[in-house]
Amino acid sequence: MSLGTIYEPIREDLVKVEDGLRSVYQGSPSWLSELLAHSLGSSGKRVRPALVLLSGRFCSYNLSRLLPMALAVEVLHTATLVHDDAIDNSAVRRGRATINKAWGEDKAILLGDYLLAKAEELAAATENLPVVRLFARTIMNIASGELRQSFDAFRLEQTRQQYLERISGKTASLLCLATESGAILSQAPQELVTALREYGYNLGIAFQIVDDILDFIGDEVEMGKPVGSDLAEGTLTLPAMLLLERYPDDNPVRRLFQNEGDRQENIRQAIELFRDSPLVEECYQVASDYHARGCRNLEVLPDNANRRSLQELAGYVLARKK
Amino acid sequence: MSLGTIYEPIREDLVKVEDGLRSVYQGSPSWLSELLAHSLGSSGKRVRPALVLLSGRFCSYNLSRLLPMALAVEVLHTATLVHDDAIDNSAVRRGRATINKAWGEDKAILLGDYLLAKAEELAAATENLPVVRLFARTIMNIASGELRQSFDAFRLEQTRQQYLERISGKTASLLCLATESGAILSQAPQELVTALREYGYNLGIAFQIVDDILDFIGDEVEMGKPVGSDLAEGTLTLPAMLLLERYPDDNPVRRLFQNEGDRQENIRQAIELFRDSPLVEECYQVASDYHARGCRNLEVLPDNANRRSLQELAGYVLARKK
Numbered sequence: 001m002s003l004g005t006i007y008e009p010i011r012e013d014l015v016k017v018e019d020g021l022r023s024v025y026q027g028s029p030s031w032l033s034e035l036l037a038h039s040l041g042s043s044g045k046r047v048r049p050a051l052v053l054l055s056g057r058f059c060s061y062n063l064s065r066l067l068p069m070a071l072a073v074e075v076l077h078t079a080t081l082v083h084d085d086a087i088d089n090s091a092v093r094r095g096r097a098t099i100n101k102a103w104g105e106d107k108a109i110l111l112g113d114y115l116l117a118k119a120e121e122l123a124a125a126t127e128n129l130p131v132v133r134l135f136a137r138t139i140m141n142i143a144s145g146e147l148r149q150s151f152d153a154f155r156l157e158q159t160r161q162q163y164l165e166r167i168s169g170k171t172a173s174l175l176c177l178a179t180e181s182g183a184i185l186s187q188a189p190q191e192l193v194t195a196l197r198e199y200g201y202n203l204g205i206a207f208q209i210v211d212d213i214l215d216f217i218g219d220e221v222e223m224g225k226p227v228g229s230d231l232a233e234g235t236l237t238l239p240a241m242l243l244l245e246r247y248p249d250d251n252p253v254r255r256l257f258q259n260e261g262d263r264q265e266n267i268r269q270a271i272e273l274f275r276d277s278p279l280v281e282e283c284y285q286v287a288s289d290y291h292a293r294g295c296r297n298l299e300v301l302p303d304n305a306n307r308r309s310l311q312e313l314a315g316y317v318l319a320r321k322k
Numbered sequence: 323m324s325l326g327t328i329y330e331p332i333r334e335d336l337v338k339v340e341d342g343l344r345s346v347y348q349g350s351p352s353w354l355s356e357l358l359a360h361s362l363g364s365s366g367k368r369v370r371p372a373l374v375l376l377s378g379r380f381c382s383y384n385l386s387r388l389l390p391m392a393l394a395v396e397v398l399h400t401a402t403l404v405h406d407d408a409i410d411n412s413a414v415r416r417g418r419a420t421i422n423k424a425w426g427e428d429k430a431i432l433l434g435d436y437l438l439a440k441a442e443e444l445a446a447a448t449e450n451l452p453v454v455r456l457f458a459r460t461i462m463n464i465a466s467g468e469l470r471q472s473f474d475a476f477r478l479e480q481t482r483q484q485y486l487e488r489i490s491g492k493t494a495s496l497l498c499l500a501t502e503s504g505a506i507l508s509q510a511p512q513e514l515v516t517a518l519r520e521y522g523y524n525l526g527i528a529f530q531i532v533d534d535i536l537d538f539i540g541d542e543v544e545m546g547k548p549v550g551s552d553l554a555e556g557t558l559t560l561p562a563m564l565l566l567e568r569y570p571d572d573n574p575v576r577r578l579f580q581n582e583g584d585r586q587e588n589i590r591q592a593i594e595l596f597r598d599s600p601l602v603e604e605c606y607q608v609a610s611d612y613h614a615r616g617c618r619n620l621e622v623l624p625d626n627a628n629r630r631s632l633q634e635l636a637g638y639v640l641a642r643k644k
Contacts, residue, residue: 031473032466083435087428106409109431110469113405113438117461120442124455132454133446139439144354147432151353 003045006312009305010053013063013070017049020071024118035111039078039099048073048178050313051203055182055196057306065126065185072122072135073178079115080142080174082108087150088233095224131181138177145169154234154257156244163238164205171211172204179203195300199310202294207317209287212237214322216274223322228267231256238286242279243270284318291318325367328634331627332375335385335392339371342393346440357433361400361421370395370500372635373525377504377518379628387448387507394444394457395500401437402464402496404430409472410555417546453503460499467491476556476579478566485560486527493533494526501525517622521632524616529639531609534559536644538596545644550589553578560608564601565592606640613640 007014025036049070056066084090085098086108092098100108116139123135148166152158179200183193214223215230216239230237231253236244240253252269255261274280294314301307329336347358371392378388406412407420408430414420422430438461445457470488474480501522505515536545537552538561552559553575558566562575574591577583596602616636623629 028466032469035469083431087431104472106472107469109405109409109434110465110472112431112435114462114465114469116435116438117458117465121455121458121462124451124458127451129446129449129451129454132451133443136439136443136446140436140443143432143436143439144350147354147357147429147436150426150428150432 001312001316003316006309006316007050009057009309010050013053013067014046014050016063016067017046017053017070017074020067021074024071024075032114035099035103035107036115038096038102039082039111039115040075043094044074044078046074047207047313047317048077048174051175051178051200051310052182052185054306054309054313055179055200056186058183058192058196058301059186059188061186065128066182068122068125069131069181069185072119072126073174073181075115075122076119076135076139077174079112079119080146082115083112084146086112087146088229090225090229092225126181126185128185131184134177134181134184138173141169141173145171145173149235152236154259155236156254156257158236158241160238160241163236163241167205167208167212168201171208172201175204175207176200191300195297199294199297199314202290202297203314203317206287206290206294206314209238209283209290210318210320212239213280213283213287214320215239216271217280219321228271231267231270232263238283239274239279240270242282243274243277246277246279247273287318291315323634323638325638328631328638329372331379331631332372335375335389336368336372338385338389339368339375339392339396342389343396346393346397354436357421357425357429358437360418360424361404361433361437362397365416366396366400368396369529369635369639370399370496373497373500373522373632374504374507376628376631376635377501377522378508380505380514380518380623381508381510383508387450388504390444390447391453391503391507394441394448395496395503397437397444398441398457398461399496401434401441402468404437405434406468408434409468410551412547412551414547448503448507450507453506456499456503456506460495463491463495467493467495471557474558476581477558478576478579480558480563482560482563485558485563489527489530489534490523493530494523497526497529498522513622517619521616521619521636524612524619525636525639528609528612528616528636531560531605531612532640532642534561535602535605535609536642537561538593539602541643550593553589553592554585560605561596561601562592564604565596565599568599568601569595609640613637 021040024040025033028036052070052073053066082099085093086100086105090098091101099111123132145166149170176197180193180197183196212230215227218227220226231240234257243253244251252266252273256266291314295311298307298310343362346362347355350358374392374395375388404421407415408422408427412420413423421433445454467488471492498519502515502519505518534552537549540549542548553562556579565575566573574588574595578588613636617633620629620632
């Protein structure tokens with residue numbers, strides 16, 4: 001199912017999200033506006049705003065509260081991408097030059113800070129203090145998840161649990177925030193808030209596992225970024241972990257992490273080894289388990305078009321190629 | 323007058339600020355705690371928390387609201403220092419290694435993000451939405467001021483007005499936030515809020531001008547960081563602007579910005595030229611004008627120990643050597 005069909009219940013409001021994102025940069029001086037337009041205006045899938053809006057449709061749908069939150073999560077997501085690209089020294093994102101590549105790393109750091117603050121301002125526009133606190137707490141989780149990843153770079157001894165904690169912080173926490181805040185802002189009862197939060201968490205874990213798989217098997221043109229970047233940064237994702245477990249002798253991931261042999265050649269071999277192995281299916285099975293949990297979380301919600309969209313969105317996340 | 327004497331009315335509460343800063347890192351996992359302790363635990367002058375607390379003492383002094391705000395402004399200040407050092411590739415701050423030097427730039431970017439979010443969380447603990455919004459807006463002002471500075475690097479054609487706008491964003495806005503939020507959180511009437519905000523602004527401009535002077539004439543050991551760093555980064559501060567105006571021919575700042583001759587030698591000559599010129603006095607006169615405006619702003623406040631502390635603090639800022 002296409003995103004357009006999944007987004008059908010919120011089609012008109014997603015247009016307002018695009019308008020809102022445009023107004024973030026249209027009111028700024030030209031030198032700032034150019035950077036903001038480059039980062040916010042690109043063709044993102046807008047999964048996070050969609051999660052806020054869909055999660056807000058089960059009780060009292062209040063667009064004046066939900067719209068700033070939908071904008072806030074997308075601006076926050078953009079801020080993290082801008083800083084991630086600066087940290088990883090990435091040159092391309094969504095098929096175009098990153099901020100750090102086009103304007104330099106200093107601009108990327110400062111633009112990311114500006115976007116983080118803009119996101120907080122938008123979150124404050126919900127006028128809901130628990131949501132504002134949740135928002136700040138989520139940024140702390142994202143940053144500490146990324147820090148943990150940075151400290152763990154090129155370490156071979158990592159458990160599946162550590163991997164889950166890391167991706168929970170760096171990815172699932174934001175999807176969780178989107179669904180939970182949507183529910184809170186629509187004054188949903190606690191049972192629904194919990195169900196939507198847990199759906200967001202499980203969706204987020206599935207999302208990141210698929211991301212980690214695509215970093216091995218994805219199509220570079222379709223994704224708009226190179227494959228193998230996790231390995232290049234020394235990030236031990238689920239595919240790399242399984243490769244190490246299954247091929248303990250003479251393993252290209254081990255050689256790469258221990259700085260033995262040619263770096264690029266080790267990455268190439270690791271990707272090839274994974275692509276041609278049953279591990280692809282095994283990783284997808286793990287993602288699929290989280291997808292199934294997410295769908296089960298939705299069962300307490302009324303069976304309507306919004307719930308079906310959330311179900312389909314989980315399916316889309318699992319099947320996506322970019 | 324020493325800071326200890328100036329801080330006398332809030333001595334006990336500043337101890338609580340230190341306790342609060344410690345609790346930010348003591349509750350974290352060890353790998354994060356170490357970074358937080360390194361950045362927050364250093365011997366800062368705590369000017370910003372002091373401004374919140376002193377500004378909050380003219381009406382209803384409510385420590386449960388003021389303390390989180392005092393912590394928030396110090397954590398925010400620390401976040402900006404961590405990112406600034408990463409951007410400038412600075413090695414030393416307050417006499418010890420910067421985060422980027424000791425742990426790498428990637429850690430510095432992520433720690434700064436964590437601190438920005440922690441600051442927002444603390445601001446939200448004031449439970450005052452206008453203050454939360456003011457806080458987010460201030461971070462946007464700081465980041466866009468720094469961005470402006472980055473875009474203007476090594477540009478010779480800049481007006482005094484542009485300089486003021488830049489330092490207003492990157493420095494004065496935070497001191498302004500400290501005094502204004504202190505006033506708002508103590509439920510001061512609008513006249514006092516305005517007076518304290520404007521005092522904060524004028525103090526902030528004076529503070530930054532003195533900072534820019536010290537980058538030419540300061541003592542490296544006393545300051546705990548090297549002099550000439552603004553010139554090295556191509557930042558045209560008031561001293562450099564006046565040097566260009568006063569010595570239009572064969573000027574070391576012009577040569578440096580136009581990439582002519584030896585870089586270090588141009589910086590050395592610019593510092594020497596400034597130190598031995600009447601421009602030092604002229605720059606201090608500009609700072610002193612803002613100091614005087616700040617003191618005039620205080621005149622509408624009741625004449626008590628708190629007001630005298632704010633006056634003395636302005637004097638301290640003008641006379642400081644580091």
